[in-house]
Amino acid sequence: xxxxxxxxxxxxxxxxxxxxxxxxxxxxxxxxxxxxxxxxxxxxxxxxxxxxxxxxxxxxxxxxxxxxxxxxxxxxxxxxxxxxxxxxxxxxxxxxxxxxxxxxx
Amino acid sequence: xxxxxxxxxxxxxxxxxxxxxxxxxxxxxxxxxxxxxxxxxxxxxxxxxxxxxxxxxxxxxxxxxxxxxxxxxxxxxxxxxxxxxxxxxxxxxxxxxxxxxxxxx
Numbered sequence: 001x002x003x004x005x006x007x008x009x010x011x012x013x014x015x016x017x018x019x020x021x022x023x024x025x026x027x028x029x030x031x032x033x034x035x036x037x038x039x040x041x042x043x044x045x046x047x048x049x050x051x052x053x054x055x056x057x058x059x060x061x062x063x064x065x066x067x068x069x070x071x072x073x074x075x076x077x078x079x080x081x082x083x084x085x086x087x088x089x090x091x092x093x094x095x096x097x098x099x100x101x102x103x104x105x
Numbered sequence: 106x107x108x109x110x111x112x113x114x115x116x117x118x119x120x121x122x123x124x125x126x127x128x129x130x131x132x133x134x135x136x137x138x139x140x141x142x143x144x145x146x147x148x149x150x151x152x153x154x155x156x157x158x159x160x161x162x163x164x165x166x167x168x169x170x171x172x173x174x175x176x177x178x179x180x181x182x183x184x185x186x187x188x189x190x191x192x193x194x195x196x197x198x199x200x201x202x203x204x205x206x207x208x209x210x
Contacts, residue, residue, distance in 0.1 A: 002121045002158060002196050012119070012200060014162060016107045016152050020210075047121050049154040053107060057119060057160065089209040091107050095117060095200040104194040105125075 003045025005059050008097045010044055013066055015056045017090035026086045033078050040069050059097070066094060108150025110164050113202045115149055118171055120161045122195035131191045138183050145174050164202070171199060 019026070037043055037058055042065025048056040060066050069075060082090075124131070142148055142163055147170025153161040165171050174180060187195075 002123065002194060005196075005198075008198075012198070014117070014119070014202075016162075018107065047158055047160055049156040049158055049160045051154040051156075053152055053154055055152055055154045055160045055162065057121075083208055087208065087210070089107060089207070091110075091205060091207045093110075093113075093117070093202045094204040095202045097119075097198045097200045099199040100196060102194070102196045103188055103192065105192070 001047070002102075003047050003057075003059055005044050005097070005100070008100055010097050011060045011063055011066055012095050012097055013058050013060070013069075014093040014095065015054075015058075015090060016093075017054045017056075018052075018088045019050075019054065020086060020088050022085045024085055025081075029078050029081070029086075033075060036072070036074060037069060040072070041065055043069075063094070106152070107207075108152050108162075108164055110149050110202070110205070113205055115202050116165045116168055116171055117200050117202055118163050118165070118174075119198040119200065120159075120163075120195060121198075122159045122161075123157075123193045124155075124159065124191060125193050127190045129190055130186075134183050134186070138180060141177070141179060142174060145177070146170055148174075168199070 034046060042061035044059035044061060046058045139151060147166035149164035149166060151163045
């Protein structure tokens with residue numbers, strides 16, 4: 001689904017990753033973290049796809065909301081497990097959406 | 106590949122889309138546009154993946170570089186064909202990357 005975000009400005013976390021071959025609960029944790037993110041203050045939406053790389057973009061009202069989500073205890077635990085097991089490498093980019101436009105048939 | 110972008114600030118175009126079932130040159134045009142983007146001034150990198158939605162993020166030095174790429178004649182032609190045939194819907198978000206960090210095993 002394309003996230004139904006409000007009028008800019010708002011913020012995003014772009015998480016681009018390459019997985020290891022280890023599953024060990026990855027799929028379950030991934031779904032759990034997405035559901036948990038949706039419950040956080042300031043959460044606006046999420047878009048994800050994976051091929052050679054995985055891209056997951058979560059949208060937020062403010063930078064403060066992003067920092068609170070980063071520091072959420074369950075999320076921080078999942079992030080640690082991600083570094084130990086699930087991710088070969090990743091990059092996190094914090095950005096401000098300044099403009100957007102859409103097309104629909 | 107995870108794009109090897111420089112130290113922030115820099116800019117990004119997040120293109121999230123859902124395809125129609127029509128191919129008619131889509132795959133070829135998609136590769137052609139990626140190669141053409143790489144030749145533009147200010148291009149910094151690109152990351153793409155498609156599952157239920159497609160996400161393609163191109164990174165740029167400045168907003169001016171993004172506008173020039175949007176107005177590139179071949180790109181504008183491809184975009185028109187995209188609206189006519191290839192995309193059911195899409196959203197384009199222009200954003201400023203303010204911070205990033207990376208992890209590598």
